[in-house]
Amino acid sequence: MKSKYALFLLLGTVLLGGCQKRVITQRSNLPTSHEATLLEVYSSAELMITASGIGVDEEAAVLDARRSAVHFVLAGGTDHLLQTLKEREKFKLIEQEFFERKNITRFISWEGEEYLRRIRLTTGKLKIEKEFRVNKELMKQQLISQGILPTEPALAESLGLPFIMVLPKTMGDESPIELLKQDRNLEKAAQVIESFLTARRYDVLVPEQKVKMDDMVALTQSLKGVKQDDPYLIALLVGSDIYITYTLDIEHRYVGSSEVKKALVGVRAFETTTSRLLGTETGYSSERLTSDAVIIEEAISDAVDNVLSRITAYWKDDLARGIQLKIIMNIGRGFSEQERYLVTSQTVEILKGLSNRLKENILGERTLDFLVWVDPNEAMSASEFFRSLRREYSLRLRTYKLKDLLINRKLLLLEIEKI
Amino acid sequence: MVGPGVKRKVAIFFVSLSLSIMALHNQSFPQVQGKYERKSISYINTLFFTHSGIRLSRQQQAYLLDAIKKRIEMERFDCNPLPDKVIREFPKECKTRTGASLTELDEILNRTVAKEIVHILDINKEMRAKEFLTEADRNSFVGTKAKDLGITAEDLEKIMNSAYIFVPFLDSCVTAKKRGADPIKLYGGIAWYRLSTQREESSITFIDTVKAQGSLVMASIFRLYSPSDKTAQFRQLADCLAKNLQFATRRISEFSLAVTLRRVDGGTVWFGLGEKEGVNKDDKYYVMELVEDTSGNIHEKRLGFVRVIKVGDNQANPKAMTKAKVVHGSQFEKGMFVSEHALTPLEICLKVNVIPVALKQGWLDYNSIKYFEVPTDRTADAYVGGLSIHYNLVKALNLSQTYVTFEIQMGAMRLKANLWDQQYQTDIGGIIGMHGGVMKKFYCGPLAIVNGVKFGGHSLLVTEKVEEINHKFESRVVTGFTFDLGVELALSINVNLGGLATYRLFDPTSSWTLKIKDKEKAWYSDKPPEVDFSGLGYNIYLSFSLPRFF
Numbered sequence: 014m015k016s017k018y019a020l021f022l023l024l025g026t027v028l029l030g031g032c033q034k035r036v037i038t039q040r041s042n043l044p045t046s047h048e049a050t051l052l053e054v055y056s057s058a059e060l061m062i063t064a065s066g067i068g069v070d071e072e073a074a075v076l077d078a079r080r081s082a083v084h085f086v087l088a089g090g091t092d093h094l095l096q097t098l099k100e101r102e103k104f105k106l107i108e109q110e111f112f113e114r115k116n117i118t119r120f121i122s123w124e125g126e127e128y129l130r131r132i133r134l135t136t137g138k139l140k141i142e143k144e145f146r147v148n149k150e151l152m153k154q155q156l157i158s159q160g161i162l163p164t165e166p167a168l169a170e171s172l173g174l175p176f177i178m179v180l181p182k183t184m185g186d187e188s189p190i191e192l193l194k195q196d197r198n199l200e201k202a203a204q205v206i207e208s209f210l211t212a213r214r215y216d217v218l219v220p221e222q223k224v225k226m227d228d229m230v231a232l233t234q235s236l237k238g239v240k241q242d243d244p245y246l247i248a249l250l251v252g253s254d255i256y257i258t259y260t261l262d263i264e265h266r267y268v269g270s271s272e273v274k275k276a277l278v279g280v281r282a283f284e285t286t287t288s289r290l291l292g293t294e295t296g297y298s299s300e301r302l303t304s305d306a307v308i309i310e311e312a313i314s315d316a317v318d319n320v321l322s323r324i325t326a327y328w329k330d331d332l333a334r335g336i337q338l339k340i341i342m343n344i345g346r347g348f349s350e351q352e353r354y355l356v357t358s359q360t361v362e363i364l365k366g367l368s369n370r371l372k373e374n375i376l377g378e379r380t381l382d383f384l385v386w387v388d389p390n391e392a393m394s395a396s397e398f399f400r401s402l403r404r405e406y407s408l409r410l411r412t413y414k415l416k417d418l419l420i421n422r423k424l425l426l427l428e429i430e431k432i
Numbered sequence: 433m434v435g436p437g438v439k440r441k442v443a444i445f446f447v448s449l450s451l452s453i454m455a456l457h458n459q460s461f462p463q464v465q466g467k468y469e470r471k472s473i474s475y476i477n478t479l480f481f482t483h484s485g486i487r488l489s490r491q492q493q494a495y496l497l498d499a500i501k502k503r504i505e506m507e508r509f510d511c512n513p514l515p516d517k518v519i520r521e522f523p524k525e526c527k528t529r530t531g532a533s534l535t536e537l538d539e540i541l542n543r544t545v546a547k548e549i550v551h552i553l554d555i556n557k558e559m560r561a562k563e564f565l566t567e568a569d570r571n572s573f574v575g576t577k578a579k580d581l582g583i584t585a586e587d588l589e590k591i592m593n594s595a596y597i598f599v600p601f602l603d604s605c606v607t608a609k610k611r612g613a614d615p616i617k618l619y620g621g622i623a624w625y626r627l628s629t630q631r632e633e634s635s636i637t638f639i640d641t642v643k644a645q646g647s648l649v650m651a652s653i654f655r656l657y658s659p660s661d662k663t664a665q666f667r668q669l670a671d672c673l674a675k676n677l678q679f680a681t682r683r684i685s686e687f688s689l690a691v692t693l694r695r696v697d698g699g700t701v702w703f704g705l706g707e708k709e710g711v712n713k714d715d716k717y718y719v720m721e722l723v724e725d726t727s728g729n730i731h732e733k734r735l736g737f738v739r740v741i742k743v744g745d746n747q748a749n750p751k752a753m754t755k756a757k758v759v760h761g762s763q764f765e766k767g768m769f770v771s772e773h774a775l776t777p778l779e780i781c782l783k784v785n786v787i788p789v790a791l792k793q794g795w796l797d798y799n800s801i802k803y804f805e806v807p808t809d810r811t812a813d814a815y816v817g818g819l820s821i822h823y824n825l826v827k828a829l830n831l832s833q834t835y836v837t838f839e840i841q842m843g844a845m846r847l848k849a850n851l852w853d854q855q856y857q858t859d860i861g862g863i864i865g866m867h868g869g870v871m872k873k874f875y876c877g878p879l880a881i882v883n884g885v886k887f888g889g890h891s892l893l894v895t896e897k898v899e900e901i902n903h904k905f906e907s908r909v910v911t912g913f914t915f916d917l918g919v920e921l922a923l924s925i926n927v928n929l930g931g932l933a934t935y936r937l938f939d940p941t942s943s944w945t946l947k948i949k950d951k952e953k954a955w956y957s958d959k960p961p962e963v964d965f966s967g968l969g970y971n972i973y974l975s976f977s978l979p980r981f982f
Contacts (some may be wrong), residue, residue, distance in 0.1 A: 055573045125567050128693060131767030132722045140724075141767060144568045185914050209772060266585075269554035269592060269629075273585040300585035302558065306576045314573065 026376060040421070042112035045077050045138070047157035052397045054314040055185035057212035057215035058150035060086060060124060065142045073160045074141040076114060079124070081267065082145040086152055094153055097329055103161045111155075122146045150212075156169060163329070168412060169354035175254035175284075182258045184280075190220050199355030201306050202261050202278065202383045205313040209255075218253045255291065255421050257282045257320065259313070263305060273354060275300040281322045287339045287384070335369040335386030338395055338423050342381040342415075347429045357427055363405045367391075367398070393422050467769075468689045468709065470563050472510040472556075472595045474549050475501050476541070477522045480601035480623070481533065488605065488615070494664050496618075499667075499674035500600045504622065504681055507710030508689060510560055510596060512552040534601060534623040534641060541597060541625055541636045547628055550634050554590050554931075559933065561587040586666070595627040597636060600677075601642070613664050618646040618673045629936040642680040646673025649982035650778070653821065658685060672792075673777070676980040683864055693719070694753055696764050698731075699877060701752040702771050706744035711754050714826045714833060715740045716925050716977075717770035719761055737763015737925045737975060738770065758880050759922050759929045773838035773925050775977045777824035779835070783973040785816040787863065787936070787965065789845050789892065794961035796944055798907065798953055801945065804894070804905045805850040806961040816843025818971070822871060833873040837886065841865035851898055858896045865890040867914060875922075882930060884916040889966045890938065904947040907963045912938030928975045933968065940964035 049064035062085055066078025088101070095101045110116065132140045156162040162412035163373055167373050168395045180189040193200050210217045260279040265272055281293040296316025298308035342360065344353055359378055362373050368385040375382035385398075392398040392415065399417055405417040419426040479493050479747050505511050521544040564587040573584035581588055600621065606617035621643035625636050649773070651657055651668035658664060681687055689709055695702040701719070716739050723733045737760050744752035758764060789812060795805035820839030826832055852898045867888025873880040889909040896903050918932030942960040945952045 053573060056577065061568070061572060071767070123571055125571070127567055127694065128767035131765075132724055133733070134724050135726055139765075144571075146571070223854070268588040269550070269584050271554075271558060271588060275585075275590065299582075301574070301580075302583045302585070302588065303574070303578070303580050307574060309581050310578065311573060320455070327622060370729075 042086045042109050044080035046081045047084060049088055049089055051079045054318045055146055056146055057209040060147050062147055063142060063144050065140055067138050067140050069138055071139060073137045077140055078143050079117050079121055080112050083120055084145050086149050092319040094156065095327045100161055107159060120148050120152050121143055122148050133214055156403055176216045176218050177210055177255045177257060178220055178253035179203045179257045180220055182260045184368050185387055188222060198305050198309055199259060201309050202259055205310045206257055206317050209317050254285060271302050273300045273302050274308055276308040278312045278316055280316040282320050282324050283424060286422045288335050289337060291327045292320040294319040309393055335388050338385050338387055338398060338425060340383045340385060340425045343428045344379045349432060359410055363409060367401055395423055399425055424432050462863050467691050470510055472512050474512040474514050474597045476522055476597060476599045477519050479512050482601050482603050486602055486605045492685055495667060496670040497600060499670045500677060503678040504598060504673040507708060507959055512549050514548055518548045535638045537599060538625055538636045538638045544625060546634050546636050549595055550629060551637050553595055557588050557591040558583060560591045560969040569572060579735045592629040597625040599623045613667060615669060618669055621672055622677055644673060644676035644680050644980065645678060646670065647982050672981050679774050679776065679980055682772065688770055692769045693764065693766050696766055699758045701738055701756050701758065701764055704753055706746035706752055706754050708746045711740060711743050711828060713743060714824055716773050716775060717769055718773055719764055719770055757875060759875065775979055776981055778978040779822040779975045779976040781822060783818035783820060783821040783971045785818050785969060785971040787814045787816055787944055787969045788967035789814045789895055790964040791847055792962035794959045796851060796946060796955040796957050796960055798946060798955045801853045807850060809849060810847060812845050812847060814843050814845035816841045816863050835871040835872050837869050839867045849894055851896055856898050858894060862893040863890060864893060873920060880920040882918050882920050882932060886914040890962050906945045908941045908943035910938050910941045911966060912936060925979045931972045933963055933970050937968050938965040
């Protein structure tokens with residue numbers, strides 16, 4: 014009997030032990046090394062990166078290096094894909110799946126065969142450094158499809174579809190369009206920047222063509238006897254919502270009898286009507302024995318990717334903080350000091366009510382200068398905001414009316430008049 | 433049996449010889465600087481004497497200079513040939529060629545040849561700079577989209593600053609001890625200078641010297657010249673010095689070949705050096721890896737070595753690789769690197785042979801007495817020390833691990849012989865021998881199957897002092913074939929340990945020479961003793977690959 018009980022207990026123990034859920038510890042897919050450096054911006058879609066990987070053997074170390082390269086594009090360097098806290102938090106939920114071997118291999122368009130460095134560490138692990146070409150654009154598309162990142166067209170649409178124009182920086186009265194016609198290097202630089210913009214589906218204006226269209230509109234209107242609208246003509250001078258301007262220098266020297274050149278560029282993006290700087294970056298080419306066009310493209314590529322990345326970052330901020338508008342109000346004639354004070358204080362209150370944030374730049378005797386951040390869901394455009402503002406004015410300041418002198422993109426030139 | 437005193441002397445000799453040979457290898461191997469980058473060299477065709485009293489004829493100097501030039505202008509270098517006019521200026525500027533310091537020559541070189549070398553570098557730099565383009569350069573934006581070579585200023589400057597000049601010099605010349613004798617040993621070297629163009633004016637600075645010697649030992653052994661032909665004798669001497677200078681140059685870290693392993697497949701590795709750098713079959717390379725220590729410092733660790741079995745033709749195809757077999761070490765991986773270990777095709781071998789010798793009963797009569805008698809038939813093992821030289825014929829025949837061999841042997845055996853009508857006895861016989869032949873090794877990892885065939889001769893020698901008179905009984909030298917089969921183990925990149933079974937096919941001989949007080953005497957006998965060296969024997973040996981010629 015006793016032996017039967019013992020056998021029963023033994024069998025039970027074995028069965029219970031076998032039924033226990035075995036905890037399988039899964040190795041993390043995240044990179045161990047995280048060491049990576051940007052070598053060059055290969056194109057609008059790809060980056061050349063050197064990355065190190067650490068692993069127990071060669072295969073593991075190379076896989077870790079690939080993960081480090083991909084990680085660099087996501088979260089390393091100064092301009093990475095995951096720009097906001099929200100994006101990083103969303104990514105954390107899918108990071109294991111994202112860094113799986115099969116998935117990251119898709120993003121690596123080229124991998125060097127040779128090892129740049131191979132070191133046996135004190136832990137016995139292997140550290141290998143290799144070169145990779147990573148397709149940043151493909152990574153971005155996957156993150157967009159998984160809802161981690163917004164699309165740039167969607168972003169642009171929610172911010173009022175800004176248009177971009179690329180022009181060389183000018184001194185004094187120089188015409189940038191004339192400069193583009195005369196200097197082929199400047200033209201080449203513009204082409205490279207425009208190629209990046211169009212590859213990412215930004216809306217780009219061609220400066221020479223825009224001037225022609227503006228002239229054509231003015232001529233047609235005059236032929237039809239339409240009265241000249243001076244504010245409109247002034248507004249046309251602005252050109253586009255965002256300017257990307259650039260400077261270009263090419264340095265020459267001789268190594269023996271061979272002339273080597275190096276291109277230095279500065280690229281800057283800013284909002285035309287608010288003067289807000291969106292991004293600025295410098296770019297350098299290597300000192301090479303080659304044509305100007307090659308080093309210009311190399312230097313521009315070095316800079317423009319970062320600038321566009323920063324533009325996107327600002328737009329994302331705008332979605333959260335609100336679209337920035339510049340409001341300049343002129344207080345008309347015949348206002349007493351009391352009246353001016355009333356109008357000014359009420360204007361500030363109204364603007365505070367209609368916007369997420371308000372910045373008072375200048376509160377002068379006759380001129381009020383503000384910056385407001387407006388929720389894009391409430392007012393997609395400057396004109397929409399103006400209508401809301403005018404409505405509030407009519408409710409709160411019945412003896413005064415708000416008149417628009419010029420609404421140009423994100424700039425509102427207004428006048429307060431007595432009714 | 434061989435006396436203990438003799439045994440001790442023989443042991444001391446071989447140990448000393450082993451230590452001497454090993455001392456030749458006791459040089460710190462060059463620190464690998466990473467991948468070898470091509471350098472360019474210019475040759476100053478003027479022999480510099482560091483001491484007065486060295487006498488060489490114009491023809492001898494010309495031959496020596498030419499020999500050095502041929503050996504140093506290796507495939508791994510790009511050559512910057514200087515015009516004769518420029519080279520002629522150099523000795524004129526050196527007001528005296530004797531006793532001047534080599535380190536002071538850089539100023540003269542600056543004045544005479546620097547400009548010309550810069551001019552040659554300038555013409556060739558764009559073409560040579562292509563060598564420095566890496567895999568990443570070829571796959572960068574410039575290489576692919578722009579379809580440009582992408583040569584950078586850095587690459588061009590590397591070319592302009594990796595030019596070297598070498599000036600041969602002679603330290604001393606040893607002649608035989610008679611008046612007007614020709615040289616039998618040369619001590620000389622090469623002074624290396626480097627051109628720098630980093631500042632506005634180019635400058636040449638002294639770096640270092642490499643020294644070597646030339647001798648006639650090998651040439652004598654292999655009868656490469658006739659002793660009466662003095663011109664041929666000097667040429668052998670000059671060639672020996674030039675070859676040794678080449679090996680010394682290959683050991684300079686900046687000039688030593690090194691590159692990473694591109695592929696590893698079991699016992700075979702591939703790397704990106706080849707005909708363009710002058711890699712040859714049977715060349716040996718250390719395999720090393722970078723290791724981090726506990727303080728975070730990186731140093732090189734030697735893991736083993738490989739031997740080249742197929743040289744890549746990277747002149748025709750830049751991507752061609754050289755294939756090498758792993759001899760020592762294991763678990764090599766891609767990314768480790770190989771570093772050249774320059775060795776001559778010579779091996780020197782210290783052997784202990786056991787040779788069966790059969791002595792048949794017989795006697796030699798002289799002056800009506802049995803002067804020498806072997807009373808009974810006897811077979812005994814002779815213990816014979818051997819010194820052999822093996823020369824790898826890979827360059828001549830393109831056959832890996834195929835050697836021509838030469839060996840001299842000296843040893844002793846136990847025997848029983850009676851002298852002077854059995855009034856005296858002796859129990860030691862000496863064995864001397866000399867062989868030449870061919871040998872082939874088949875490697876599998878560190879082990880090799882060795883087989884060979886030799887042709888040579890042996891003789892048995894019995895000497896004894898009887899009543900203060902030297903008596904010598906020597907068998908006729910018998911010739912025959914020896915067949916070897918055995919195994920060899922690579923202990924290190926320079927040292928192998930082997931053991932061979934040997935089978936000898938020799939005709940027995942009953943022909944003897946009798947000498948009393950070194951004068952040959954006529955003997956007679958109905959039944960002289962018969963000596964037979966045929967049979968199965970064996971030997972064990974240590975072989976050393978030599979870093980220079982003798």
